[in-house]
Amino acid sequence: MVELDPLIRGFYRDRYREDDRLARSGHGQLEFVRTQELLRRFLPVPPATVLDVGGATGVHAKWLAADGYSVHLVDPVVEHVEKAAAVGGFGASVGDARRLSQATDSVDVTLLLGPLYHLVELDDRVQALREASRVTRPGGLVVAAGISRYAGLLEYGCNGGLTEENLQLFTAAFATGRNHDDPEGFTNAHFHQVDELRGEFEAAGLRDVEVLGVEGPAAPVLHNAAPEDVARLLPSAVRLARLLESDPRVISAGFHFLAFGRV
Template structure:
């Protein structure tokens, strides 16, 4: 397992508050719920939440009636998720799951693909997801947009001459060096994410922009304006969610595919 990742989530950040501490995080959370509820088969169904952190999505999925098992490489996350009602949890790695073949209805990969900076590791995680999936089941995989730091810094005034090279590099290569916070990760384009999921042998791949193009403006407006602005932001995200000219303006993508 990646010791840097475990240390980051244990000592440097709280995954429990990631989707509540910023306006764009709150938008991401609402849209992820919306897209999953739109797509998932009705409960009860067996969901494997790989890299599910402390269970922010596992919790509401279990409340909706799903049978949720969470796998995460961070011990503190597993401990937090294991006490949630309707959720079981274990320590593990997306690239080598302990789950039997064809034993779950849905595999969520809402974090692993951007933390796996090597393309071969991402391919292995997707292969594992396909292995444990029952025929006809769903794989749902999230990724971070290569344009996230451009849109964030260009909106909040932090895009300086000194930062320009790093921003251009992540757009060109996908290699993110941490220049606006977080740890080094891989940032995708929507097309790249779709191609990786399809290359894993999954079918009917659809890629959605989660937040749409208005998310950085929400952050600049601040938490106090979120309730006033969120309905328009949600409408904007829905209109642009698969628009080929706008999809990469989202901060995150969601790929949904059948096994």
């Protein structure tokens, strides 16, 4: 049985449009290009098998299948799975990252490009990573995304939305990593520090762990860019993100991390 916080389920069912999240804004396009670039760098060659846990409506499963991978998507939101199944080219089923139905050692790569956001308890995040490790063959790859602890401060600090009245909300989330559901914004979530995400991978028994920045320091610029400016700004932002992706002094200046570990 899938146990999903009702606030999180309602957020994705009623308040948030997941289908085109990575296409409708400059930041979304930057996140997509960089996620695609990093996955293609680390993944084994097709036709390796990929389990896309928390894959939502299939934005990554779609291009991975087109690249020649054998992909199956799992997501806890029924409406997401229905939309993903309609895409074609990959399988899709309802499931929980902490209790996967897949057999042990059955896939070459397991992706968690969203589950760690909404597993707000440390034990649940480590359990999801252990499950990913269980279903991934020895020597295989586990990849997980985390939201930067700085993301909220960066977003609101750069769009004019950070005020004396709401400052405490963002500093509290920065201090604890816990974001509480906001009817006007994001839902319940955990925001990571780089070393924290690495530590969770290691606690799950994964080895050769590497954590890279996704969007880089230009994320707030692309987030606030006018649609007509995105095409001009995007190539430079990608180059900057690529150049600084592993620099410990600026890796947290983007909105997301990707962590890679071996089983």
